[in-house]
Structure formats: structure tokens, C-alpha cells
Amino acid sequence: MTIYRACLLDTPEDPFTGAALRTESDGALQVIDGKITDRGAYTQVRSRCPDDDVIHLDGGLLLPGFIDTHVHFPQVRVIGGLGMPLLEWLDRCALPEEARLAQPSYARGVAADFVRGLAQAGTTSALVFGSHFASAVDLLFEEAAAVGLRITSGVVLSDRILREDLLTDAQRGLADSLALAARWSGQERLRYAVTPRFSLSCTDDLLAACGELMRQVDGALFTSHINENVHEIARVRELFGTDYLGSYLRHGLVGNRSIFAHNVHPADSELAAMAEHDAAVAHCPTSNAALGSGLFPLRRHLDAGVRVALGSDVGAGTGFNLLKEGLQAYFMQSLLGADGMPMTPAQLLSLMTRAGADALALPEVGDLSVGRRFDAVWVRPVADTVLDVALRHAEDESEALARTFALGASADLASVWVDGEVVHQR
Ligand code: GUN
Ligand code: ZN
Numbered sequence: 303m304t305i306y307r308a309c310l311l312d313t314p315e316d317p318f319t320g321a322a323l324r325t326e327s328d329g330a331l332q333v334i335d336g337k338i339t340d341r342g343a344y345t346q347v348r349s350r351c352p353d354d355d356v357i358h359l360d361g362g363l364l365l366p367g368f369i370d371t372h373v374h375f376p377q378v379r380v381i382g383g384l385g386m387p388l389l390e391w392l393d394r395c396a397l398p399e400e401a402r403l404a405q406p407s408y409a410r411g412v413a414a415d416f417v418r419g420l421a422q423a424g425t426t427s428a429l430v431f432g433s434h435f436a437s438a439v440d441l442l443f444e445e446a447a448a449v450g451l452r453i454t455s456g457v458v459l460s461d462r463i464l465r466e467d468l469l470t471d472a473q474r475g476l477a478d479s480l481a482l483a484a485r486w487s488g489q490e491r492l493r494y495a496v497t498p499r500f501s502l503s504c505t506d507d508l509l510a511a512c513g514e515l516m517r518q519v520d521g522a523l524f525t526s527h528i529n530e531n532v533h534e535i536a537r538v539r540e541l542f543g544t545d546y547l548g549s550y551l552r553h554g555l556v557g558n559r560s561i562f563a564h565n566v567h568p569a570d571s572e573l574a575a576m577a578e579h580d581a582a583v584a585h586c587p588t589s590n591a592a593l594g595s596g597l598f599p600l601r602r603h604l605d606a607g608v609r610v611a612l613g614s615d616v617g618a619g620t621g622f623n624l625l626k627e628g629l630q631a632y633f634m635q636s637l638l639g640a641d642g643m644p645m646t647p648a649q650l651l652s653l654m655t656r657a658g659a660d661a662l663a664l665p666e667v668g669d670l671s672v673g674r675r676f677d678a679v680w681v682r683p684v685a686d687t688v689l690d691v692a693l694r695h696a697e698d699e700s701e702a703l704a705r706t707f708a709l710g711a712s713a714d715l716a717s718v719w720v721d722g723e724v725v726h727q728r
Contacts, residue, residue, distance in 0.1 A: 303332060303333070303334050303339075303351065303353075303354045303355070304332070304333050304334075304354060304355050304356075304357060304722070305330050305331070305332050305333075305344075305347060305348065305351060305354045305355065305356045305357070306330065306331045306333065306356075306357050306359060306364065306676075306678075307328070307329070307330045307344050307356055307357065307358050307359060308329060308330075308331075308359035308362075308363070308364035308680065309325075309326070309327050309328070309329065309362070309363050309364060309699065309702075310324075310325065310326040310329035310331070310341070310363075310364050310670055311323060311324070311325055311363050311364070311365055311651065311699055311702075311703055312324050312365065312366050312651070312655065312656075312669040312670045312671075313648050313651050313652040313655060313656045313669060314656065314669040314671050316652065316656070316657075317646060317648040317649045317651075317652050318604060318649055318652070321648075322648065323646075323647065323648035323651070323699065323700050323703065324669075325698075325699040325700075326341070326342065326343060327699065328343060328344045328345075329341070329342065329343060329344060329347075329364075330342065330343070330344040330346075330347035330348065330356075331347075331364075331670060331676065332347055332350075332351050332354060333676045333722050335722070336675055336676055336721035336722035336723070337673070337674070337675055337676065337722075338670060338671065338672050338673065338674050338675070338676050339672060340672060341670065341671065341672050359680050359682070359716075359717075361682055361690075361693070361694075362680060362681045362682030362683065362693060362716065363680075363681045363693070363699070363702060363703065363706060364670070364678055364679070364680050364681075365424075365651065365655070365678065365679045365681060366655040366656070366667065366668060366669050366670055366677065366678060366679070367424065367425070367426025367427060367655070367667060367677030367678055367679055367718065367719070367720065368423065368424045368425045368426060368427075368624045368625075368654050368655065368658075368679060369425070369426070369427045369428070369611065369612075369624075369654060369655055369658025369659055369661075369662060369664070369667070369668065370420065370425045370427070370428040370429070370612070370613055370614050370622070370624060370654075370658070371428075371429050371561055371563075371582070371584040371611045371612060371613045371658050371661050371662060372429060372431065372525070372561070372563040372584035372586055372613025372614070372615050373420070373425075373428055373429075373430055373431065373613060373614045373615065373616045373619075373622070374396075374430070374431040374615070374616055374617060375412070375413065375416045375430050375431065375432055375433060375438075375439075375442050375455065376396075376399060376400045376403050376409075376412060376432075376433045376438065377396055377399065377400070377616055377617030377618075378412060378415045378416040378419055378616060378617060379399060379412060379415065379617075380395050380396060380399045380617045381616055381617040381619075381620060381621060382617075382620065383395035383396075383617070383618075384592055386593065387531060387533070387593055387594055387595075388530055388531040388533075388534055388593050388595060388618075389531065389533060389534060391593055391618060392464075395617075396617065396618070397464060397465055397468060400433065400434060400468060401465065401467050401468060403433045403434075403435050403438040404435050404437075404438075404467065406437050406438070406441065409433065409435065409437065409438035409441050409442075410441050410445075412438075413438070413441045413442045413444070413445040414445055416430075416442070416445075417442075417445045417446055417448075417449045417451060417453075418449070419616075419622045420451060420622055421449055421451060421718055421725045421726040422622070422712045422715070422718075422726055423614075423621075423622035423623050423624065423712045423715070424624070424679035424681075424712070424715045424718050424726075425451070425614075425622060425624065426451060426452060426667070426677040426678075426679070426718065426719075426720045426725070427451070427452035427453075427658065427659070427662060427664055427667060427677065428451065428452070428453055428454070429454045429455070429495060429523060429525055429561055429584070429613075429661075429662055430442065430453055430454065430455040430495075431455070431458060431497060431525065432455045432456050432457050432458050432495075432497060433457065433458060434457070434458045434459075434460065434468040434469075434470070434499075435457070436457045436478040436481065436482055439455060439456065439457045439482055440482065440485070440486075442455055443455065443482075443485075443486040443489075443492055446490075446491075446492060447489065447490040447491075447492060449725055450490070450491065450720050450721070450723055450725045451491065451720060451725060452491040452492075452664065452667070452677070452720060453491065453492055453493075454492070454493040454494065454495045454523050454662060455492075455494070455495055455497075456479060456482065456483070456494050456495040456496055456497040456522075457475070457478050457479055457482055457497065458497050458498075458499050459475040459479070459497060459498045459499065459504065459508055459511075459512065460498070460499045460503035460504055460508070461475070461503070461504060461505050461507070461508045462503055462504070462505055463502060463503045464499070464503050470508075471507075471508070472505075472507045472508050472510070472511040473511075475508060475511055475512075476511045476514060476515060479494075479496065479515050479519070480515070480518065480519070482494065483515075483519040483522065487519060487520070487521065487522070488520075488521070491720065491721070493521060493522070493523065494519050494521070494522045494523075495522060495523045495524065495525050496512050496515045496516055496519065496522050496523070496524045496525075496555075497524075497525055497526065498512050498526050498555075499526070499527070500526055500527040500528070500530075500534070500538075501526070501538055501541075501542065501546065501549035501550060502534055502537055502538050502541070506542075506552075506553070509549070509550070509552075509553040509555065510553050512524070512553060512555055513553040513554045513555060516554065516555065516557075516559075522559070523559045523560070523561060523662065523663065524555050524557070524559060524560040524561070525560070525561045525562070525563070525584075526550065526555075526562060526563070527562070527563045527564055528546050528547065528550070528562040528563065528564060528565050528568075529546045529547075529564060529565045529566055529567045529568050529572070530563070530564035530565075530566055530567075530590075530593075530595050531566075531593065531595050531596075532567060532596075535567055545569055545571070545572055546568075546572065547568075547572040547575055547576065550562075551575065551579075556575065556576065556579045556581050557579055557580065557581065558579070558580035558581070558663075559663055560579070560581040560582070561581070561582045561583070561584050561611075561661055561662070562576070562581060562582070562583055562584065563583075563584040563586060563613060563615065564583075564584070564585075564586060564589075564590065564595065564598075564615075565583045565585075565598075565603070566590055566595050566596040566597070566598050566599075567596060568599070568602070568603075570602075570606070573602060573603060573606035573608055574606060576606070576608045577606045577607040577608050580609070581608070581609075582608070582609040582610070582611060582660075582661035583603060583608055583609070583610050583611075584611060584612070584613035584615075584661070585598050585600065585610050585611070585612055585613065585631060585653070586612075586613040586614065586615035586618075586619055586627070587612075587627055587630035587631040587633075587634050588614070588615070588619045588620040588621070588626060588627055588630045589613075589614075589615035589618040589619040589620075590634070591630060591634070592618055592619070592620055593618050597634050597637060597638050597642075598631070598634055599638075599641065600631075600635055600642070600643045601635075601638075601641060601642065601643040604643065609657065609660060609661055610653065610657065610661075611653055611654070611657040611658040611660070611661040611662075612624055612627050612628065612631065612653040612654045612657070612658060613627070614627055622712070623710070623711055623712055624654040625654075625706060625707050625710040625711070626710075626711070627654065628650035628651070628653060628654055628707045629650075629707045629708060631645065631650065631653065632644075632645050632650060632707070646700070647700050647701075647703035647704040647707060648700065648703070650703075650707055651703060655668050655669060656668040656669050675720075675721050675722075676719055676721065676722040677719060677720050677721065678718070678719045679715055679717075679718050679719075680715065680716045680717045680718075681706055681710060681714055681715060681716075682714070682715075682716035682717075683710075683713075683714040684713070684714075687714070688709055689705065689706065689709040689710060689714050692705040692708075692709060693705060693706070713728070715728065716728050
């Protein structure tokens, strides 16, 4: 039994419906076997548990583990390809690198770089877009299990338009996915995600196989891309004769375990259908800005009742740091003017923690309440860095959190835990 003494911040209730940031400036969590079993002011928790070891996390902030709802494993080494819109960036930057993962020796190195990058950034749970090669996804799961992160992933499926070496067919896609799910789903902290790349690169046959996989793989999530770039959207309409969501809907792929990345340009009818089917959207602001995809209509999503969480979309996104995604999400809403949704620090924190857990169907994490698993991030900048100075001079916890979004980077995270186990330490 261990007590963690720290300044605690989290968002157990939805700040988008008026709930405040929850704070405990000299707080404590009791953790037994990776689960939070008591919480409150340090003096009170200590008096209830006088014999426990105490870990003093002096200074900084203790936050729930960050949850990345959209990030590409094979793209960690090509982050930073700027100056291209989506389809050109895929052809010139992402897909040539993704083809290199056919080689298991190369894929093993990429898996190590990727999982380390997540842990260093405080990402304790992620929905990970895998590789087109089942052998590479195997290596990703192996590495995630070794490091201890909560990872949901799967083999990426496409059977048209992309370069030939990345394509599969419905029969092989089904077999590869079932084999991977049988090997990994439910092992350690791992789950399976049925992952067609986007309907632009999938025939109806392949999307039908995805529907079959959702029926066959217990507890699977579904993930893909949607409505990211106006040229892409026009081509999907030509191919399917429907709006983008319709290409997934017709195969039963839109449900409460579906997470769609981007949705920068949705029709009102698509938002209504997403809400009706309780699907979630992964908003990826640095990616949208880097590829010039557009400004995410957050208010329209929330007004329609569509769940939204945050994703880094590495490697179109500019890194694993979800604090930066939060800041960029804030900028984007401010650029939208009257159509934007000005966000508080509590709302930004919720997008990368509580809302992420909700989108990924992970009720055991997302905040620091009694009963949750101890997945946490200790933001503790090195002494005299600008963030350290800013935190020491903050008036209150909300201001400290705003400064963390403005300035925070992976180097500012001193420790990261999953289930009470340290997965990264500076
Ligand atoms: N649409 C299909 N594939 C991708 C990808 O790798 N990144 C982004 N941002 N969009 C996509
Ligand atoms: Zn993506």
C-alpha cells in the first residue's frame, strides 16, 4: 500500500456541461495493487492509513495518464513532413516509410521508438493505428506489453489506391486480423482494433469483412479516418455515391465502440448519425494545421451530441505531446471566431483524459477517483525552466494547468505510471 502525496488535478465530471476542475492542492491517493483506494487531503488520507509508505511528489501537478485516441505507429520516424496536403503527404512521406515495416528487423526498431515516445509523453493509453503488415503489428503488441502501456491496435487494411505493397484482400485481411486478435486481445493491457485505413483505400468487400470482424472479435474497437480533406471527401463521394459516414454505415461500422479521426468537414446529417450511433471523434489539431486540413468544428460536434477526444495523429501531427495538442485545439477554436468554442484549462484536460477514456471504452481510467486504476503523470519541470517558474508563480491550480498547456513538453514529465507501475521516469 502506497500513498502518493501531490497537487491533484482531474476532471471526473464533464467540464463541457459546467463541472469545475477538481483540485486537491495538498492531496493524497492511496494505491493498492495499482488501484486507487482512497483520496482526499493529505492529512486526512494519512490519518486513515498511518502505516502506508508515502511518496512525496513535491511541486508540480499530478494529472491522470494522458489518452491518445489516434496515433500511427509506423510514422514515428517521419514526423515533421510539412508543406503538403493529405494525399500528397501520404504518397511522399507516410507510405514509403510504412512500406519499410515489411522488414521485421526495421519494424522492431520502430515499435521500440514508438512505445518509448508515448511513455515519455505521458500517454498511458492509446488507440494506435497499426501497420499494413501483421508481423509489424505483432511486434508493436510485444513492445507495448513489455513497457506496460494500455494499447488498442490492429493491422491496417486497404485493398485499393495505395501503393501495391501495402494492399491486402478481404480474405487475407480477415485471417490476419483474427490471428492477431486471438494472440493479443485481452493479454496484458492490450485490445484489438479493426482498422481499415480510410474508405478511400477500401472496397465494399473489405469494409464488409471489417463488419464481420466486429462481430467476431470480442471487445474490439473500430477505428478509421473521416472527412479530413476536401479533395479526399470528393473522391469518397465519387467512389461510394454517399457521404463519408455512409461508406462506413452501410457495413455496420458506426457504433459506440467506433472512433473516427478528424471529421473536420462533416455534414449536419453525418453529425446527427454519429450522435445517434454514439460514435466518437478523435480531434487531431496539430495534424489538421500541418496538413492544412481545416479548422475543427468542435461546437457543432458538441451541439449535435457527438463525443470528442484528443489525438496526436503522429506522424502528420507534430509529436506525441498531448499538452501541445490541447494548446493547438485551443488556438484553433479561437481562430474560428464566433463559430469557435473558447476552452478552459479544465475542458482541455478533459479532452485528453476523461473524454479519451470514454471514447476508448476504458472506464477504469481517465481520472484520479477512488476505484480507478492508478494511471498518472507527474508534471514536474526541471528547476528554473520557464514552466517551473510559471508554476511556482501561479495563483491557483487552474492557472497552473493553463501554464502547463502553454509550456509543457515531454521533458517536463518526471514520472508516468500505469496500474501503479512506473512506465517512464525522467
Ligand atoms: N488518412 C488515411 N491515412 C492517413 C494517415 O496516415 N494520416 C492522416 N492524417 N490521414 C490519413
Ligand atoms: Zn491518422
